[in-house]
Amino acid sequence: MAKPKPLSSTRLRAVMPPEKIAYADSREIPQSAAIKPPQPRALMGLEMGLAISDPGYNVYVAGDPNLGRTYMVRQFLEPRAAKMDRPTDLVYVYNFQDPDRPRIMRLPAGGGKTFKKALDAAITDIRREIPERLEQDSFARKSETLLRSFQDRREEMVREMEKRASAKGFELEVDEQGGMSLYPLVEGKVVSEIDFDKLDVGLRTKLKKSGDTLLAEMTKSLRQLTREERDYREDRRKLERSVVDAVLDVHLKPLADGYEDSDDVSGYLKALRADILDNMDQFLPADSAPVSGMQALFDGGSQVDFFVRYTVNRFVDNCDCSGAPIIFENHPTVANLLGSIERESEMGALYTDFTLIKAGALHRANGGFLVLRMEDLLQEPQAWDGLLRALRAGVSKIEDAQEREAMRTKGIEPKPVPLSVKVILIGTDDIYETLYAVDDRFPKLFKLKAHMQDTVPRSASSIKGYLGVLARIIRDADLAPFDSTALAALVDHASRMAEDQKKLSLQLPLVRELMIEASALARIEKREVVSSDIFERAARNRDFRANYYEEEFLGEYDRQLIKVATTGDAVGRANGLAVTAYGGYEFGLPHQISCTVGVGHGGILDLEREAELGGPIHTKGMMILKSYLTGLFAQDKPLVLTGSLCFEQSYVEVEGDSASGAELASLLSALSGAPINHAYAFTGAVSQSGAIMAVGGVTRKIEGFFQVCKRRGLTGKQGVIVPKDNVVHLMLGTEVVEAVKAGMFHIYPVETIEQAMEILTGLPAGKRRPSGKFPTGTLYRRVDDRLAELAELAAKNQCDE
Incomplete structure (x- = not known):
């Protein structure tokens, strides 16, 4: 296989020529150029969530932070919510049949405010007008007529009773409270109790018998007198009731006529009217002694608080909505999310009523959308459980906070609120997978996953849309215009963030x-x-503010406190590359990987693993390395050796397999005795067949080694070996x-460990011939011979022993 050639400078990055930007600066980019966000999976999930009204089809937007998840959800929902109908208002009112269970009523959007205003005005007028009418001359005359009639009848009945008593030899006294006393008459004089005891026994007996008979007769008359008084009071009550009824007709009937189509409101107003008639005394002129504060509490409220029952709690008010509500709850505590029942203190005692029922974000979003961030919501386990319970039941029960306490005081139990809300959760994919696995309620209630992607292909259409998004950011943030060169640099920066020449980052x-x-x-x-x-x-300024630790490390390389050579060569030592991150800043640093081998049966020890500094993926890379040696060199002999591999001057956990290529290189160098050129650093994962596979952070790794070489002086022979x-x-x-x-500086792409070793050692790796031997002078021939020698030495030592 031919030795790889270094990459030309044109292949080291993607470059957007400014002349290909169709605009002189961002001001020329039309708003229409910002096409919809390139998130097809997320948008499909949200579209389905809006299209399906069945319970359980809530949406989980999954994506890493800094993808603009919340912004995308807001941009998606706002135009759609604006076209939807406004949801109804929800109001809590007093339950006259069961005061501990307040009623909930639905009113058209904005109707809660109107109804409360009208009812409050009506009650105010009623409270003012009833005393005024009761103080009018017409009422006073009628009341006086009733009273005189009763008094005349009473006086006549008392005179009749006195006459009958006198005829029987007794004197009768009747007090104002209806009490009756009989005194005997002897010789025309009233006999006192003392004188009565001095009378003759026979006379006393006779008088007592006559008195008892007369008293029985008088009791019947007294009962008639009581009935007359009761009738008077009833007539008086009817007279007052007729006045109150007339006032209620004036102020409540027009209100009730406006809600004839609402059974809830009509029924409530009927019950309210009946309650006012049953409690007329509260509306009458205050002529009785004031009630103490504590007694008022035991009686159900102070004199003023009594009228709270006739007001309205605007629980959810949508009068200011234009379409369906979109609620972003940033602090989802139990009270903020699920509502609460507050309490007030009076005279040291806590009390509550229906006016202290407060809506949560779940209720304000009813008929629309509730958006929550999982990172916030999972900090409130009770809020999370309450949300799932409400969604599963389809109603939200507002609980008193004291229900969760050991000691409970008397409270109220509001009627649960029916729910028709679409909940959208925003979180990472890891949280989604965890909830899916551990909470069986979650997949039943959040059936739609809207998955956001990190990147988009770097195509002409995506670049056009990307420029549109950049222009929108500039307009929204009121930034200075960006010219074509800056826009081109932003496109290239997006590819650098994506670590891919053919993609754009969506962060x-x-x-x-x-x-x-x-x-x-610029300003x-x-x-x-x-x-x-x-x-x-x-x-560069941004990097400078964050690269303090990078500079500190590079200073350690300059002072040779961290031993990494960038010139010369050595056996069994190779330059590997790693990426380190502090906060949001990443940088690459070289490190030395060393290997020693000798006679023995211990095999190759991974010192990182032995020191418990190696992670499982790194350990797997070491096992693959050993498998590669076995497959290539253990065909005609056993692999008998002892040795070790380690990261020099590394005192933190090592994870990942990106150094396995450099580890294998140092091992092959140690076995062959061929020195490795330290002008090169090597990064790449190795397979069991010797293929060099892609790794992450390759850009930062190259730049890290380049900085070390530059500070020591570039020789023109230094470079980095990377997977093709x-x-x-x-x-x-x-x-x-x-x-x-x-x-x-040079960057070599390689596909196999053999190509990498030829660059690092200057020797061809060699290919096994049909005879089973590698060609003389090749790297693998030297490795094969050394392994054979170690096997023989081990066998000889065993025989000597």
């Missing part, structure tokens, strides 16, 4: 941040338009591209 929030900084830099420099040089400086499959992922910075173009 638009991160792009927006950089655009804001570029615009600010600092008093430039009216953002050009590519300003944009690139903004990107990774060539399309290269989006190298201008500095590296210029160095390659000048012949001062």
Whole structure:
């Protein structure tokens, strides 16, 4: 196989020529150029969610952060919600039949505000007018007539009773409360109790007997007197009721006529009218002693609080909506999401009523859309459970917070709210998979997954749409215009973010941040338009603010505190590459991989694994490496050796198999004795057949090794060996591209470990001949001979023992 040639500078990155941008600057890009977001799966999931009204077809928008998930959902919902009907208002009112269970009523959108205003005005007028009418002369005359009639009848009955008592020899006294006393008369004089005891026994007996008979007769008359008084009070009550009834006709009947088509409202107003008539005393002029605050609480409220029952709690008010509501709840606690029943304190006692029932986001979104972020919602397990229960039942039961406490006080139980809401959850795919596996309610209630993708192909149509999105960001954020060179640089930056020459990253929030900084830099420099040089400086400034740790590491390389050679060669040592991340900043660094081999039966030890610093994927890479040796060199002899592989000066966990190619290179070098050229670094995963496979972060890895070489002085012979499959992922910075173009740095794409070893050692790998031997002078011949020698030495030592 021919030795690979280094890549030309034109293959190291995708470049968007500014002349291919059809606009001089972003101001010329029409708003129509921003085509719909390139998220076909997400948009299909949302479309299906709107089209299906059956319960359970709620939507989970799955995607990584910084994809503009919330923005996309908002942009999708707003135009569609605006065309939908406004949902009805929901109001809670007093339940006159069962005060502990407030009633809920539906009213047309905006009707809750109108109804409450009209009812409050009617009750205010009723409270004012009833006392006024009861104080009018006409009512006073009628009341006086009733009273005189009763008093005349009472006086006549009392005189009759007194006459009958006198005829029997007794004197009768009747007090105002209806109490009756009889006193005997002896010789025309009233006998006191003391004098009565002094009378003759026979006379006393006679008087007592006559008194008892008379008292029995008088009791019948007294009962008649009580009935007369009761009749008077009833007549008086009827008179007052007729006045109140007339007032209610004036103020409640017009209100009731406006809601004849609503059985709920009509029934409520009838019950309200009956309750006012049953509690007329509350509307009469206050002429009784005031009730104490504590007694008022035991009686169901203070004198003023009594009238709260005649008001309306506008639980959900859609008067300001234009279409279906879209509620983004950013703090989904139990109360904020599911509603609550608040309590107030009076005289040290807690109380509640239907006016203290508060709606949650779930209720405000009823008839529309509720959008929640899973990262926020999972911080509130009770809110999450309550949401699932409500969606499963189709109604939301508003619970008193004290129901979750050990001690409960008397509360209320509002009627549950029927739900007709589409819930949209926004979260990562990992959260989706976890919920799908551990909560059987989740897949039943969120049947639609709207999956967002990270990238879009870099095609002419997608670039056009991407430019439209950039123009919209510039307009919305009021940024300085971007000229064609800056727009072209933004397209290339999107490919660098995607780490792919043929794709554009859709992490638009991160792009927006950089655009804001570029615009600010242009204004600092008093430039009216953002050009590519300003944009690139903004990107460099952003990196500079975040690359402190990278500079610290590079300083360690400069001082040779981290031992990585960029010139010379050595046996059993290769330069590998790794990517490190601090916060949102990633950078590549080289590291030395070393291998030792000798006589023995211990095999190749992975020191990272032995020190518990190697992850399972790295361990698998080591096993593949051993399998490669077995398949290639153990056909005619056993592999008998001892040795070790390790990452020098590495004190953190190593994970991934991207270093397995460099590990195999150091092992083959140690076995063959052929030195590895340290002017090269090598990254790539190796298969059991020796193929070099693609790895991640290849751009950052190359740039990391380039920086170390540059700081030590480029020789023109340094470079990086990468998997051929990774060539399309290269989006190298201008500095590296210029160095390659000048012949001062080289990047070699390889497909097999044999190609890599030829570059690293300068020796051809060799191919096994039909005789079973590799050609003389090849790398694999030297490895094969050394393995045979180690096997013989091991066998000899065993015989000597």
